[in-house]
Amino acid sequence: MSYTFDLKELVARAHFDYIGPVFPNWWAKNKQKHTLPSLNGSVSGVSLGQKYFLTLKVMDKEGNEYTFPNEPLISVSLAKTIVETATVGKERKGTVKEYICTEDYQISIKGVCMIPDNLDEYPTEQVRELHSMFEINDSLEVYANPFLELFGIRNIVMKDIQFDEMAGEQGLQKYSITAVSDQDFYADLKEKEKTNKLLNTLG
Numbered sequence: 001m002s003y004t005f006d007l008k009e010l011v012a013r014a015h016f017d018y019i020g021p022v023f024p025n026w027w028a029k030n031k032q033k034h035t036l037p038s039l040n041g042s043v044s045g046v047s048l049g050q051k052y053f054l055t056l057k058v059m060d061k062e063g064n065e066y067t068f069p070n071e072p073l074i075s076v077s078l079a080k081t082i083v084e085t086a087t088v089g090k091e092r093k094g095t096v097k098e099y100i101c102t103e104d105y106q107i108s109i110k111g112v113c114m115i116p117d118n119l120d121e122y123p124t125e126q127v128r129e130l131h132s133m134f135e136i137n138d139s140l141e142v143y144a145n146p147f148l149e150l151f152g153i154r155n156i157v158m159k160d161i162q163f164d165e166m167a168g169e170q171g172l173q174k175y176s177i178t179a180v181s182d183q184d185f186y187a188d189l190k191e192k193e194k195t196n197k198l199l200n201t202l203g
Contacts, residue, residue, distance in 0.1 A: 072111025
């Protein structure tokens with residue numbers, strides 16, 4: 001049996017508006033928000049928190065490669081740790097802010113496991129591969145992903161994974177993953193060495 005469908009539409013529908021009768025109107029208004037932007041070597045026009053359809057591939061320390069099923073929706077967010085200290089005195093309003101650090105990038109990955117040629121069969125292998133990725137208690141190297149490269153995200157660690165039910169859709173399995181960026185240890189050492197050299201030069 002052959003099927004004709006829009007993969008991106010299916011993923012967006014599963015995660016944002018899984019209500020049949022009203023979905024076409026929602027997609028017509030929102031589909032432009034869920035398309036990959038032009039990646040012309042800069043982050044202009046690319047928004048943190050916006051969702052983009054992307055092919056996402058990662059590799060573990062042993063060189064095993066994994067591909068997230070069916071171009072998931074990916075969004076990236078970033079936050080700073082700021083300590084706010086209350087001040088004394090009626091003439092001073094607000095707080096004193098002290099910057100502590102910039103936290104890791106938070107990465108949201110939402111997609112659907114399915115076998116395009118047979119939507120009646122449960123996508124066991126895809127679910128198993130996602131589970132295998134999650135069981136890796138180490139960072140995964142990201143490759144061939146221009147969107148994450150824009151933010152310097154080359155390694156990620158998966159924090160949680162969720163497989164949601166999809167009533168009446170036996171061949172579809174919705175999944176949601178939260179990951180964080182992970183800077184390479186040797187990159188940290190190089191940055192430290194660079195800082196020390198600069199301090200020695202100034203001193």
